[in-house]
Amino acid sequence: MQPSLQARGLTRILPGPVPTTLVEGIDLDFTPGDFAVITGPSGSGKSSLLYLLGLLDPPTGGDVLVEGASTAELDGEQRARVRLERFGFVFQFHFLLPEFTVLENVMLPMRQLGRFHTGDMHARAESLLGALDMLPVAHKRPDALSGGQRQRTAVARALANDPEFLLADEPTGALDTRNAAAVFTILRDLAREGRTVIAVTHDEGLAATADRRIRIVDGRLV
Numbered sequence: 001m002q003p004s005l006q007a008r009g010l011t012r013i014l015p016g017p018v019p020t021t022l023v024e025g026i027d028l029d030f031t032p033g034d035f036a037v038i039t040g041p042s043g044s045g046k047s048s049l050l051y052l053l054g055l056l057d058p059p060t061g062g063d064v065l066v067e068g069a070s071t072a073e074l075d076g077e078q079r080a081r082v083r084l085e086r087f088g089f090v091f092q093f094h095f096l097l098p099e100f101t102v103l104e105n106v107m108l109p110m111r112q113l114g115r116f117h118t119g120d121m122h123a124r125a126e127s128l129l130g131a132l133d134m135l136p137v138a139h140k141r142p143d144a145l146s147g148g149q150r151q152r153t154a155v156a157r158a159l160a161n162d163p164e165f166l167l168a169d170e171p172t173g174a175l176d177t178r179n180a181a182a183v184f185t186i187l188r189d190l191a192r193e194g195r196t197v198i199a200v201t202h203d204e205g206l207a208a209t210a211d212r213r214i215r216i217v218d219g220r221l222v
């Protein structure tokens with residue numbers, strides 16, 4: 001199968017009197033349906049790699065290819081557009097907007113993309129929340145939810161624009177064991193639907209449930 005996302009010699013070194021190497025020389029291929037985890041010791045560069053793959057940070061060397069197309073020459077605005085259209089992100093802390101309801105939070109990326117009519121956005125957000133058993137709390141604000149519910153809202157929001165790539169940085173880091181396992185099951189199911197799902201995790205038990213494990217030490221693949 002043709003890779004959907006590729007890293008080629010991916011490198012990010014922060015300049016300074018003593019340059020800091022975050023990741024160096026990473027080559028990876030991902031295909032639709034991949035459920036991959038990135039593991040490694042604290043400070044090894046896991047988040048840095050994920051942020052590079054998600055076009056959140058620019059590399060200082062190498063390239064990320066999306067559906068075979070180089071992103072090396074894109075400016076900040078073009079990278080943001082690719083992210084909005086093709087990537088969904090889930091972080092350890094959900095970053096939901098507290099003044100909006102769950103439903104409104106999920107609709108926000110659709111508003112940004114500007115591709116959906118209001119009625120369609122509403123229906124789509126309800127459908128995403130329904131699939132994650134979140135409809136009963138769709139009209140609540142994030143501070144009225146449990147940690148697991150907030151993270152499921154964050155997953156629904158990440159799916160708002162039907163991304164090919166779902167990237168998650170320690171998505172279960174703030175959850176208890178049961179909710180953490182539930183979030184991982186959701187991620188696996190999303191990969192089964194044909195998305196490319198890549199998650200950073202410290203949790204060895206959860207990592208063992210992924211199809212593929214990418215281990216990184218001192219910014220390099222091992």
Ligand SMILES: Nc1ncnc2c1ncn2[C@@H]1O[C@H](COP(=O)(O)OP(=O)(O)OP(=O)(O)O)[C@@H](O)[C@H]1O
Nearest residue numbers: 014020021022040041042043044045046047048049
């Ligand atoms: N903006 C930055 N400026 C300076 N150093 C940074 C910056 N971002 C990351 N680092 C350093 O780069 C290394 C890799 O960081 P990164 O967050 O990618 O590691 P990680 O494996 O995700 O760590 P953790 O598991 O603790 O979250 C660490 O030593 C970190 O301190």
